[in-house]
Amino acid sequence: MAELKYAFYTGCSAKGVAPELYDSTMLVAEKLGMELIELEAATCCGAGAVQEKDEFLALTINARNLALAEELGLDMLTICNTCTVMLRESKFKLDNDPELRKAVNEVLKEAGLEYKGTIEVTHFLWEVIDGVGLDRLREMVVRPLKEFKIASFYGCHIIRPPYLIGYEDPDNPKSMEMVIEACGGTPVEHEARLACCGFHSFWSAEDEVTLRLTAKDTEAAKEQQADFMVTPCPLCHTQLDAMQPEAEERIGVNIGMPVLHLPQMIGLALGIEPKKLGLHKHIIPTTDIIKKLAA
Amino acid sequence: MEKFNLRVFRYDPTRDEEPTYKIYTLPVEKGMTILAALFKVKEEQDPSLSFRYNCRAAICGSCAVRINGHAKLACKEQVTKLLEQFETDTLTVEPAGNIKVLKDLIFDMDWVIEKMKKVKPWFIPKEPPPADGTEYRQSPEEHARIDYASDCILCASCMSDCNALSVNEEFLGPLVLSKAYRFAADSRDGAKRERLEAVLDKFNLEWCVRCWECTTRCPKEVQPYENIIRLRIMAAEEGYKTPGEIHAEVFEKDILNRGLLNEMLLPFKQEGLVGGLKRAPFGIRMFFKGKVNIADFFGGHTIPRIEEVQTIYEKVEEKKKDINIRIPQILGLVYEDKRKSKKKESSQNGGEQ
Numbered sequence: 001m002a003e004l005k006y007a008f009y010t011g012c013s014a015k016g017v018a019p020e021l022y023d024s025t026m027l028v029a030e031k032l033g034m035e036l037i038e039l040e041a042a043t044c045c046g047a048g049a050v051q052e053k054d055e056f057l058a059l060t061i062n063a064r065n066l067a068l069a070e071e072l073g074l075d076m077l078t079i080c081n082t083c084t085v086m087l088r089e090s091k092f093k094l095d096n097d098p099e100l101r102k103a104v105n106e107v108l109k110e111a112g113l114e115y116k117g118t119i120e121v122t123h124f125l126w127e128v129i130d131g132v133g134l135d136r137l138r139e140m141v142v143r144p145l146k147e148f149k150i151a152s153f154y155g156c157h158i159i160r161p162p163y164l165i166g167y168e169d170p171d172n173p174k175s176m177e178m179v180i181e182a183c184g185g186t187p188v189e190h191e192a193r194l195a196c197c198g199f200h201s202f203w204s205a206e207d208e209v210t211l212r213l214t215a216k217d218t219e220a221a222k223e224q225q226a227d228f229m230v231t232p233c234p235l236c237h238t239q240l241d242a243m244q245p246e247a248e249e250r251i252g253v254n255i256g257m258p259v260l261h262l263p264q265m266i267g268l269a270l271g272i273e274p275k276k277l278g279l280h281k282h283i284i285p286t287t288d289i290i291k292k293l294a295a
Numbered sequence: 296m297e298k299f300n301l302r303v304f305r306y307d308p309t310r311d312e313e314p315t316y317k318i319y320t321l322p323v324e325k326g327m328t329i330l331a332a333l334f335k336v337k338e339e340q341d342p343s344l345s346f347r348y349n350c351r352a353a354i355c356g357s358c359a360v361r362i363n364g365h366a367k368l369a370c371k372e373q374v375t376k377l378l379e380q381f382e383t384d385t386l387t388v389e390p391a392g393n394i395k396v397l398k399d400l401i402f403d404m405d406w407v408i409e410k411m412k413k414v415k416p417w418f419i420p421k422e423p424p425p426a427d428g429t430e431y432r433q434s435p436e437e438h439a440r441i442d443y444a445s446d447c448i449l450c451a452s453c454m455s456d457c458n459a460l461s462v463n464e465e466f467l468g469p470l471v472l473s474k475a476y477r478f479a480a481d482s483r484d485g486a487k488r489e490r491l492e493a494v495l496d497k498f499n500l501e502w503c504v505r506c507w508e509c510t511t512r513c514p515k516e517v518q519p520y521e522n523i524i525r526l527r528i529m530a531a532e533e534g535y536k537t538p539g540e541i542h543a544e545v546f547e548k549d550i551l552n553r554g555l556l557n558e559m560l561l562p563f564k565q566e567g568l569v570g571g572l573k574r575a576p577f578g579i580r581m582f583f584k585g586k587v588n589i590a591d592f593f594g595g596h597t598i599p600r601i602e603e604v605q606t607i608y609e610k611v612e613e614k615k616k617d618i619n620i621r622i623p624q625i626l627g628l629v630y631e632d633k634r635k636s637k638k639k640e641s642s643q644n645g646g647e648q
Contacts, residue, residue, distance in 0.1 A: 015596075016558035017586045041600040043554040046546060048505050052527040053543035056615045060607055061550060085507075092630055096623055103618055107610040111603035156458075160507040161520070166629035170511055171365050172381055196458035196506035203565055204501035204538040205459070212462035213504065242581060281584045 004131045006077035007069035007119070008036035009087070012044050013234035014079055017242070020278025021234045024263040025079050025124065027277065031140065031270050032132045036077065039068050045086040048200060056103075062090035063104045063115040075120045077127060079263070081157035081233035082200075087121045088164045123158060125175055125232045125262060126167055134182045142271040144184025147292055150265070151188050151226035152176035153217065153240065155233035156196050170194075179262070180230065183269035192220035197239040207250060214239055214247040218257040228258040228289055230265045237261055242283045258284045268293060296323050299378055301332050303344065304389040307398050314396070316387070317341070323374060329388060330358055330369040333400075346400040353514055356448030359455065360400050361389040366452035366512045391455035393464070407451055410467055414475035414493050421485030436619065437482035443622060444477035444522050446515045453509035453519045459502050466502045467494060469509035469519035476522040479529060491530050500526060501539040516626035541565060551608050554598030559591035 014022040029036050042065045046058040065087060069076040078084045094101045095117050105114055128137060159170040168175055173194070177187040198213030218240055221229045231237055241259040248255050259282070267277040274293065279286040298320050306314035319336045327335075330348055337344045349355040351370045358369040363381050369388070377386055390396050395403040424431055453469035454460060460468050467475075472494055479490040494500040500523065509519035531540050545564045549556045562578075563571035581587050588595065598604075 012556040012558060015555055016588065016591070017581065019586065019588075041554075041598050041603075043550045043598060043604055044546060044556045046550070047556070048524075049539070049543040049546040050550070052524045052539060053531045053547065054611075054615070055528060055620055056618050057547070057608070057611045059620075060611050061604070064603065064607060088630065093620070093623065097621060100618070100620060103614065107607055107614060110610045111606040113603065156504075156506040156508070160511045161625075162511060162630075163625040163628040164630050169380060171363070195461075196504050196508070198458075198504055200505040201459065201502055203542050204498050205463075205504075208463050208497075209459045209466070209502050209504060213458060216462060242577070242586070245580070246577065278585075281586055283580060283584060 003035075004033055004127070005035040005037065005074055006122070006127070007072045007074040008038045009042055009065065009069070009076050009078050009083060009121075010038065011078065011080040011083040011234070012047075013238065017238055018234040018261070020264065020281040021079060021237070021261045024261055024267050024272075024277040027272055028263040028267045028270065029124075031267075031272070032128065032137070034077075034127065034132065037072055037074065039065070039072075039076070042068055045083045047082055048086060051086065051089075058086075059090050059093060059100070060104050060107050062087055063094060063108060064111070064113055066091060066094075066119065066121070067108060067113045067115050069119045070116050073119075075122050077122055077124060079124045079232075080235065081123070081155040082235055084121060084123045085157035085161075085164055091117070091121060092164055123167075123232065125158065125179065128179060128266065129175055134178060137179070137182045137266070141182070141184055141269045143269055143293065145180075145265070145269050146184045146186075148185045148227045148289070149188045149225060150180045150185040151190050151221035151224060151229045152180060152193055153197070153221070153229045153231040153236055153259070154194055155231055155236040158232055159194065176230070176232070176262075179266065183266060185265070185269075188221070188224040188226050190220045190224040190226065192217035195220075197236040199235045199239040202239070202243075210239070211243065211247040211250045214243055215251040215253055215255065218244055218247070218255045218259075219253065222255055222257050226257070227292070228260050228286070230260045230262055232262040234261065244284050256284060258282060258286045258289060260286070260289075296378060296384060298384075299323050299374065300385040301336060302385055302387040303333075303336070303399070304387075304396075305344070305399055306396055308396070318385070323378070325375060327374045328370055329360070329362060329367075329372045329374065329377070329386070332374055333369060333388070344400075345398045354448065356450030359391050359450040359452045361387075361392055361455060363387050366391055366455035368450060368452070368514050371514055391451050393455055393457060393460040393468075394451065402451070404449075404451065407449070407454060407468075407470060410471045411474055413467065414471055414478070414490055415486065416474045416478065418478065418481070419484055419486040419489075421483060431483045433482045439622060440480045440482075441477050443516050443518050443624075444473055444480070447473060447477070447517045448515055450514065452512045452514060453517075456508045456512045458506045458508055459504050463502065465497075465499070467499050469503070469523065472500060472503070472526060473509075473517055473519040473522040476526045476529075479526065487529070488533065491526070491533060491535065494526060495530060495535060495537060498537050498539075500530065501537055510625075516624070518622070518625060521622070538565070551604060552597070552601075553595065554601055554604065555596075557591050557595060559587060559595075 050058040198210035
């Protein structure tokens with residue numbers, strides 16, 4: 001089997017408001033035999049914010065991030081959808097425009113760096129499927145999530161746009177359901193599976209757009225009687241979990257839908273204690289899930 | 296598969312209280328498009344079915360519908376490919392989403408046109424035409440900025456699947472914003488600020504949630520999402536202080552000063568002290584769940600090698616005036632992940648590396 005060693009790009013959220021994502025990723029990766037070498041010198045990817053003010057700066061900053069992984073000679077593993085798409089967008093532009101790449105490298109040279117284009121940007125979800133493999137994951141499951149109805153929430157930037165992501169069919173993706181099934185859970189069909197959480201318009205359209213989407217998404221999972229939602233993106237998580245009370249209040253509904261990070265769900269199936277995975281750090285209580293697991 | 300089911304949305308507001316779905320069974324024919332299937336239904340099974348079409352060649356933009364939940368041109372999609380893609384024997388055809396239905400698959404295009412009028416989607420010349428009687432000129436580089444954006448066929452596929460529009464019909468939507476970009480970015484146009492002000496009314500331009508659904512749906516490579524971002528860059532360059540512009544500045548400064556975003560101080564930097572304090576209930580909730588890193592309120596951690604970032608900022612500032620980032624061609628492009636193809640090759644050669 002190929003060595004599962006990656007340059008680990010944490011992103012800001014796992015180091016900020018989603019510490020439970022960082023902790024659960026490290027625990028689960030270790031169990032699955034993935035070696036994560038953390039890129040401690042990496043910066044924020046710009047998150048789409050810098051990109052809409054200064055495209056060249058955002059591109060150069062990410063060329064540096066990619067160059068850090070190239071120094072290690074390892075593919076870069078992300079745990080955030082937006083980091084994934086922003087890093088892949090930068091890579092796409094650098095790899096397809098030699099003049100631009102030359103200009104970026106002239107800047108990087110001043111900082112003692114060079115972008116060579118030798119590594120790929122991948123996501124934890126994809127590596128669980130392609131690196132570890134679902135058969136191996138299935139073998140390692142000690143606490144199948146058989147009593148759980150689980151609503152996947154992909155998050156936009158792991159399926160769209162196909163010219164930057166291209167991992168699977170954006171009309172009919174399957175990766176999340178495949179992992180849920182491998183963990184012994186039952187995926188539920190719901191209307192918001194491929195929808196947007198609203199995170200990226202929070203500061204400009206909190207009431208007009210963001211919280212309305214948050215309410216709509218979590219209600220869709222509730223309608224199908226899901227025990228919880230699961231997402232591969234910490235931004236979706238913050239929006240759907242931490243902001244769910246705001247959405248309930250503004251829209252005037254009662255939802256109470258727990259949302260798990262993907263590695264937390266895998267961790268539960270691997271028999272890791274809920275507390276170690278940080279399930280107590282969620283805003284929407286996960287007590288029902290923990291009770292069911294203990295029963 | 297010899298036969299398949301076409302499950303079609305039916306609604307006549309003059310007669311029906313609620314929409315219904317009717318299932319028509321049809322033979323699977325090689326090369327048959329969804330539009331051809333709709334014709335077959337109309338000719339052989341149900342003449343009352345209404346749908347819009349014209350060119351049958353993905354040029355006129357009349358036949359946008361939703362197929363299994365996603366906006367597509369009925370004339371461009373082949374039945375056999377869709378059945379394979381969705382691994383099904385039933386294809387559901389509905390009118391475009393987010394727009395009022397007039398009858399069956401026909402939606403209210405006037406609503407889109409009315410929205411479009413707000414950004415004056417026509418050429419407003421900067422200066423009189425050349426005195427020698429020739430036409431307005433622009434360089435190939437200038438034209439490249441608007442080349443793809445000019446290809447919009449007004450099919451409204453992007454409007455159909457827009458997440459922001461799905462919860463607020465006041466949003467101008469990707470088609471309209473992309474059209475605004477097409478003219479605002481035209482080197483011959485003289486109404487850039489007027490157009491920017493139209494899209495910045497109530498910061499409408501920034502209601503876009505960056506879901507990238509519009510670019511994914513567009514059948515003509517118009518890149519509506521990317522055009523929205525280009526419009527935002529233009530607004531920043533023109534000096535408009537929008538929430539998005541302030542947000543971008545916070546990110547820029549945090550990357551320069553510490554590497555990662557300081558999420559704890561973001562609300563204060565974004566909305567000021569009073570605005571930030573309004574978020575107190577949220578902050579307290581986060582604190583008690585162990586999601587708040589107190590050290591970050593006092594600056595917190597700075598990444599190693601931050602001096603590299605600072606050098607980059609200085610050099611980028613010097614260089615960026617000479618940079619022209621060209622707009623890439625994206626239609627039908629699936630970004631090749633070399634890691635995955637490497638993996639495929641190795642598995643074909645026995646799987647071991």
